[in-house]
Amino acid sequence: MDLEFGPEYEDFRQEVKDFLRQHGAKSPIGTALRSNETISWQKLLIENGYTARTIPQEYGGYGAQPDLIQSRIIAEEFAHARINPGLGGQGISMLVPTLLELGTQAQKAQFIRPTIQGEMVWCQGYSEPGAGSDLASLTTSAVLDGDNWVVNGQKIWTSTAQLADWIFCLVRTEPDAPKHRGISFLLFDMKTPGIEIRPLVDMTLAANFNETFFTDVRVPKHQIVGARGEGWQVANAILAHERDSLGNPNITLARLNALIDLMKTETVNGEPLIDNAIYRDRLMKIQGRVMAMRFNELRVLSSQLNKDQDPSIARMIVKLQGTELRHDLEGLGIDIMGEVGLCYEDNPHTRTGGSWQTQYMFFLGLIIGGGTSQIQKNIIAERGLDMPREPKVIKPSPMTAQKGGQ
């Protein structure tokens, strides 16, 4: 058991701190996409290796060797100083790693540099009205016509579609193949004729998502990642990246500390909420769960650093446990405030910027999105505990149905 990163990493931590002290004031608040401030901050971070750190220099990155501890120190120090850590989003966090692994030389050269610099914004076209948990049953089709794919169909939950320059999209190219083998991974420009975007207002009353419709959208043949029919494997490579980013225990710890502050300052009948034994016990219960997830994360990190260490199912459970915990934590913030907990938007009595209600609902969204809690439980049971899959329902073939009807 050794929880120290070692002196060379403490020197690195000091370098990050020095950078933040010197340049932190220039960091933009929020992430207004494509603003000059955002893009110049992003470029400064890349030059210093604080974002796009391991992306090769030929594609506009910093070109460092992957080092999980350095990445962790950067994330910790930026979070601690509350300074913008650079752009995220599905293009940077999901598409770029995929292209690095599976893209052609031309695709890497064309897309990675503008994406990491914030000049090219992406959205993700995965889910469809009829393909949610069963994503592989998607029906948006792409048919080859000369040198173009012709795309028809509908996607849903496309966040930032209204702002995106390009989309990475799963389409069915082999309608006769088994469902997991008939999918391809296409990249195309959102200004291509035939794309219609309709905002989808969610329960927070913000339009974080869209419905995106494709009618005879023509996509050049070479804009495919991986081989024809292998899009499912390409997509799975990135879904793992997405799930890793949900339910981050360090952010949960920051919210827990905000909740403790709230309970010390808010009162009911003149008594601070923290003095109420029932509320205090609920807080302590949550604190214990946060602690368990933080130590679980240490174990996951350790197993990535020490190849002889088996993380068992420690990583597989993070999305399920992390999002449920965060939803419960935000819910406690609402419960303890009684009617004040209902405040929303411009209500003058809103506390902490109205974040408790927003986060409470947002995390319910995350419990559902990226693979619902129930799908996560299937994964844990089947891949983690080696329990058998549910037998497939065999649809009668047209022949058998006919015979049955006679």
Next chain:
Amino acid sequence: MKFGFSEEQVLLQDNVNRYLHDNVPLDRVRAFADGGTDTDIWQGLADMGIAALLIPEDQGGIGLDALDAAIVAESLGYHVTPAPFLGSAVMAPTALCLSDGDHSELLEALATGSKRVGIAFGEAIGRRNGASVTVTDSTLTGTSLFAFDADADFYMVADVNKHLFLLDANAKGLQRRHLTTVDKTRRTVELCYDGVPAACISEDPRVFEATLDIGRVILAADTLGAAQNMLDQAVAYAKQREQFGRPIASFQAVKHMCAEMAASLEPCRSMVWYAAHALANLPPEARLTACHTKAHLAEVGKFVAKTSTEVHGGMGFTDLLGLHYWFKRCGSNRQWLGAPELVREEAAALQGLTS
């Protein structure tokens, strides 16, 4: 950086598991529950050095730390082993090494497994109706409810001031009354004092607290092992039990119960490791993590105990399968040394959150 076991610790775990697997099958646990002895089990473990684990080398011990003890406790819980590990190998040596006076003779006897020390701490954690210990001129009067290890040679008693006293089990004026509890893998006594001479070994509350903290982490580790076994049994049973023409493990309702157990139990493993490591190595965090680990494992243990029993259906409810030994072990670990609500209140107090 490595958050995990050393090679030596993996070896320790393997050795203890092999010994328990070979020597303490469920029938052996049943024999103890029916009134048999645990002496041979404890002697076998002591021969492997388990009784001497935390005792310093210059006192005849091995000088390992709480993480090693947690590794052993997890295995003991996994096999619902009857053994005086918590008192004789963990709490008593911890207190004796921190307290005043020369206890080398007793420590050496503990290290070989030839003497056992029971623990009566209830008074200083949460005194219940019918309990009261009064100390006058180094003699005890009154009653300690619920001391563990009915077969101890000595008892370590805490009073309401968190002072620690050591007394001989055969001392004049001491009466041991056997108390039946639901957990038959451990034997519990009530200690009645009628002017019993007792040596005060510590008036420093920090000695009591350090002893309590390690005791709580070790109980949590025991729950980790017991709950892991219940999960393993549930998954194995679900794979072989068939209903409606297929293994019940293929029904989502059953799979989700197992996944929920696994998902809540897996982080507990890291929590127990961290809390045990913190006791000796991260003093500012040690008390708080010990409290939270005790309370959190109590909650998860309760959930797993119930859910695993349900996965087993009617069989889970029978004595035939013996699953109830694990159910009750989780339940008793939850109550001993502070039930979760009381321990969480201590956690709040440690952070200055109580008025």
